[in-house]
Amino acid sequence: MKTPKPRLAIIGFGAFGQLAARHLRDHARICVSDPVSRADDLPQVGLAEAARADVILLAVPLSCLEQVLTEIAPHLRPGAVVIDVTSVKLRPAELMQALLPDHVGIIATHPLFGPESARDGIAGHRLAWCPLRGGEHRRLAAFLRWLGLKVLTTTPDQHDAEMAMVQGLTHLISRSLGALGPMPTRLATASFQHLIEAARMVQADSPELLRTILCENPHAEPVRRRFLDAAAAVTG
Template sequence: MPHTSTDAPALGLIGFGAFGRLAARQLRRHFRVLAYDPAAAADEAGVAFVGLTEAASCPVVVLAVPVCRLAETVAAVAPHLRPGALVLDVGSVKEEPARLMREGLPDHVEIVATHPLFGPQSARDGLAGLKIAVCPVRGRSARRVAAFLRRAFGLDVIVTTPEDHDRDAALAQGLTHLIAGLVVRMEPLPSRITTRSFDLLMEAVGMVRHDAPEVFEAIVRANPYAAEMRRRFAALAGAVDG
């Protein structure tokens, strides 16, 4: 395991769910990771578990909580953030989180909204080549963040706006989750009489079927463009029995 010197910059990680753990394992090579999660009795090599105040006082603070918990998390960390700190989120939608952070975090911090387009499943073999959307929200840190993510992890960084992100994600992620949900409800499905294209479809389904309910919730409900996507899909799909 790479060694992090004690003078590496401190990074506060708020939330230690499946994605928080993945983030910690990558970030500990570059930061002293100070994690806080009220729910998780977590243990992870190279990660110090601390109180909220300490985690929120770091120069970089990553909010790795479900989108539905972001508002309360913003309110909880806000009083403890230091002037000049950089705050990032990692949720699957970006318009609402960007608004919550812009309105709820003190003017003296910089804000970058991100959406790593991967999770524990797709990052099993490393991060190189995977995608992350980065949306500047306040201050000029987004360019530095993008450069770091490219250099340190080989990520394919897509700098975009929360609106453009959510519009595309409603189709890319929303459609995949919608279809995966339908395919799962069609089970049992064949395992021998299959084609390469069916195998690919089932591989796609397998990657998202065990996603946390909060991820599904964010993708299918919290995305403002998802309802229109669902409506179009339902209209097309309801007509296939013709």
Template sequence: MRTLGIIGFGGFGQFMVKHLQPYISVTVHDLTDLSHIAAEHKVEWGTLQETASKDIVILAVPVQFLESLLLEIKDYLKAEALIVDVSSVKVKPIELMLKHLPLTVDILGTHPLFGPQSGKNGIKGLNMVVCPVRSKKMRAITHFLRNVIQLNVLERTPETHDKQMAYVQALTHFIGRSINEMDIPDVEQKTPAYQYLLDIKRNLGGDSMDLFLTIELENPYAKKVREEFMGALKSLNDRLEHIKR
């Protein structure tokens, strides 16, 4: 039977385990000792070396920590292993995996477009981006994702992914974190549109600061979209300030 190691057992690592554990024997590892949470999920807790030496290894750490992790694990990997990243950006992790991983291992970039909040009622039909890099098992993986987990699999280049995610995610998380910091109130006399804002606040409120930094700073196209948004806010506000009353 094939074995799976998940390195990074934060919000997304823990969420993924619930969906993968029925199909494969899973070992998890994190810098922090989260063995009690692994026990709750009924998966094995391993050392970094044990977890990195499985048939499939999923890297679920924020991208800003990926390079040092790759350097730590590259000598522990099985020659024929499949290494998968799940990062919210795709250009940078794929460059790093190509730079540091041995030529014998298969590499697959992925981005599940859901998480603990958006997937809490099930993940059937949700989107998952795949960026094949080098993998002999691509057909079997796509079959598993589409037909067993029942995701909507979208194949994209890393550049196309990051360009679109600058709007889809960097803009949404920028607004989401702002309204979380403002702590906008829930009130009875609300409109459906305000409920959308409250839903964004709830959906993104539990995400870590490290995830926010990945989405905003590691996507090469995110800064331009933030600037466009800030420009639009400023120009709207200027127009309001200049209306004579």
């Protein structure tokens, strides 16, 4: 007799929740909980029922995380694992550790890919991985590596420090270039084309994500300040 597939609840069925469902549907019995978005062919459940799954994937914006954690906490089963996927890690880690019962595992993660970059598959893409509580993270990391992901273990603080550079600077520069209006294309150099491509890739990101990256990462403001000071100091 085969072991039954684990039950996976995806809470928040936006762009990332849908991407996760596509790649995990052959490996888990998935249910979805979202007040607005519906999955055509997956069971739609309330938060209390979603909380009774084996693995609970929180694919909600950071601004909703505290409320969702409060609502699911009383319903989580011993041994369940709760995983978030927001773009910063210190604040979600703090919330999950404060609001979730001791009998569940907690993993704070940040997939460094999305529907656009993983259009041709998730193999080779990277996932920042911060195991916070429980031992189930080893088996789950092995599963994700088997899917082809590069699972990079780190801490919430180290993650946010690196991402203050990686995402903070990319978004800061992208928004600043966007504010200058249309960019020249006829005389564009190869290096300028890389700059424009960097800006293009993140310009469709939501205001909510921009706010998370710039305001909810405690390392972001010092990096932003250093970049602005450096830019002001550049002279020929």
